Amino acid sequence: xxxxxxxxxxxxxxxxxxxxxxxxxxxxxxxxxxxxxxxxxxxxxxxxxxxxxxxxxxxxxxxxxxxxxxxxxxxxxxxxxxxxxxxxxxxxxxxxxxxxxxxxxxxxxxxxxxxxxxxxxxxxxxxxxxxxxxxxxxx
Numbered sequence: 430x431x432x433x434x435x436x437x438x439x440x441x442x443x444x445x446x447x448x449x450x451x452x453x454x455x456x457x458x459x460x461x462x463x464x465x466x467x468x469x470x471x472x473x474x475x476x477x478x479x480x481x482x483x484x485x486x487x488x489x490x491x492x493x494x495x496x497x498x499x500x501x502x503x504x505x506x507x508x509x510x511x512x513x514x515x516x517x518x519x520x521x522x523x524x525x526x527x528x529x530x531x532x533x534x535x536x537x538x539x540x541x542x543x544x545x546x547x548x549x550x551x552x553x554x555x556x557x558x559x560x561x562x563x564x565x566x567x568x
Contacts, residue, residue: 431470431512431539432519437532438506443477443497455527463511463522472509510539 442448448456463469475481478496485492498504513519516538523534542550 430514430516430519431510431541432516433537433539434509434511434519434523434526435505435535435537436474436507436509436526436528437535438475438478438504439529439532442474442506443479443504445477445479452527452529459526460509462525463509468511468513468522470510470512472507474507475505478504 460469460472463472478498481496481498483494483496483498485494511519511522513522516536519536519538523536526534528534542553545553
């Protein structure tokens with residue numbers, strides 16, 4: 430199963446303050462562990478929300494809001510995607526991630542094509558790349 434670990438932004442990351450060299454060394458070791466275990470698919474930090482936009486659909490119309498966004502608890506600061514056998518394994522990896530006090534790492538399973546009901550799969554049958562991506566990501 431594919432699992433995404435979402436690292437929440439904080440006041441410092443939202444202000445554009447880079448992580449300390451010590452934290453980057455710890456994060457580098459953590460990422461190296463995941464890579465050596467063969468479960469890492471992708472990982473990235475994200476620019477502050479002040480450099481982003483939110484696109485909202487309401488009553489058939491799109492509204493674009495420029496960042497920054499007021500609630501950092503709603504902002505993702507980075508992520509990693511891993512391919513593991515269970516949610517418990519994903520939680521174990523998340524618990525190894527170097528984090529600051531009170532930092533939150535959200536662990537969520539990716540919704541795979543096979544997870545959809547048959548009628549939804551049939552409606553999406555003309556999108557074989559969705560099926561292929563989902564199928565080749567399985568472990």
